[in-house]
Amino acid sequence: MPDLNIVKPKGVLRQGWSATIGDYAIAGGWTLRGKALVVGDTAGGVYAFRGKSGVAIWEQREVHEGGVLAIAIHPSGTEFATAGQDGRVLIWSAKEGKVTQTIEIGSNWVEHVAWSLDGKWLAASSARQVYVYNRYGVKIWTSDAHPSTISALAWSSIGDLATACYGRVTFFEASTGELRQKMEWKGSLVSLVLSPDGNVVACGSQDNSVHFWYRSTEEDSMMSGYPSKPSALAFDDTSTLLATGGGESVTVWSFQGSGPEGTRPGVLELHVQPVTTLAFAFRGMRLASGARDGSVAVWSLQSDGKGEPVGAAIVEDVVAELYWRPDGRALAALNAQGGVVVWRVSN
DSSP states (O other), rough: OOOOOOOOOOTTTEEEEEEOSSSSSEEEEEEGTTTTEEEETTTSSSEEETTEEEEEEEESSOOOOOEEEEEETTTSEEEEEETTTTTEEEEEEEETEEEEEEOOSSSSSSEEEOOOOTTEEEEEEEETTEEEEEETTTEEEHHHHHHHSSOOOEOOSSSSSEEEEEEEEEEOTTTOOOOOHHHHHHHEEEEEOOOOOOOOEEETTEEEEEEEEETTTOOOOOOOOOOOOOEEEEETTTEEEEEEEESEEEEEOOSSTTTTTOOOOOEOOOOOEEEEEEEEEEEEEEEEEETTTTTTEEEEEOSOOEEEEEEEEEEESOEEEEEEEETTTTEEEEESSSSSEEOOOOO
């Protein structure tokens, strides 16, 4: 089973636990209301650890031939789905670590997978199409081919599914796949996030900009000037702040009042290499950021996007993902060396 060791963080990040799995730790999430952390790697393995101690609960190696590409946790926390290079989606029991459903999509990689917020639907994208299943793995509908490979997908708070690809964001009705809304942009969209209130769609673009639309009016706008493509995006739970990567700094735009148009964003500086992942805590304005230099920072933000670092730590390699425990009292980081690190977070 994976080896445990101790980490030494600073500020609000307190000593926790770490482990090493088989290969690049690419995706994961908290299950069982934060009692367990599941992680998948690029060797195709899936692992589960006790959330507080890091003790290994179970492991299943080489379940996805070629490697795991994505993991989605069911809102109940009792199940999760994995997707891989083998063209399959697996639905798991989180407690037992057993596969309860196997979905064979095809020969192409399944790059993205996501549960709807009510837990009724599971979406998976492979190449230029998106597939939607019910909770039990029965296929409900398949989209027509998109203009390019789907780069991201997300479920909205009102229950429809958004996909991003070259030139557009498309919204589909959950149960039928009927086209609900299409937002076009002449460029390659590489990332996608929806505001929790359902009104704002934000995408990072290949041209080093962030493009966003208001769903209610379909008005759009663009924030440009990033050193690289903004592949990391995150909204806070109030839909006030949009944190974006696209360089060594984290840029935070405020949708308070008439913003972000005509306002200056908050610029958070600590990392010395490009930001790779961003995650807001579920309550309060705490943001976690990770970067290619292995640094992890926790920021305390104001409603105008300004903020300061209140915690920091270093992991062994590129930070792949960050996951806040649902209660906000722990933060998990995955890295390119197969490292899994969990810190306790103080108030």
